[in-house]
Amino acid sequence: MGRPKIPTNIVKLTGNPGRRKLNGSEPQPPPGVPKKPSWIGKEASAEWDRIVPQLVACGLLTHLDYAALLGYCTSYEHWVKAEAEIREHGTVLTTPNGMLQRSPYLTQANQSLKLMRQFVSDFGLSPASRSKVTVGGQQKEDDPLAKYRA
Helix, strand or coil: CCCCCCCHHHHHHCCCCCCCCCCCCCCCCCECCCCCCCCCCHHHHHHHHHHHHHHHHCCCCEHHHHHHHHHHHHHHHHHHHHHHHHHHHCCEEECCCCCEEECHHHHHHHHHHHHHHHHHHHCCCCHHHHHCCCCCCCCCCCCCCHHHCC
16 A cells, blocks of 8 residues: 655655655645634634644645545544543443443544544644655744754
8 A cells, every 4th residue: 555645745845855756747726725614513613713824824725625624623623522521431431230341432532533643644734744844944043053953
């Protein structure tokens, strides 16, 4: 199956470490902000409002990213709700016949975190994927360590 493909704009920002030929005919949708749906939950809406300006500032958001952004925000909401239930009931529950059972909320939280991780990786927002990206012109002139960096 191999490693997942990385968008050309992310490869360019990383300096094309593999030195492979870049896809010059990759579609480049214009930047844009998808409209937030009115039906999403409170936590998903708050996360949408938090993350969209940051994605726009990085130039990573287009109207085509609606489903991925919505998937991330709803996964975030599911995770927040599952974590609230875990705090209230704990990670281990007692069944009606007295047996101990792992909380289904723990499973939900873990699945939501996996989905969130996939979505943030797709947007290049995880610490690991962000560490590979360099953006020119962000170095401060008064940085005392600047002369030691290559």
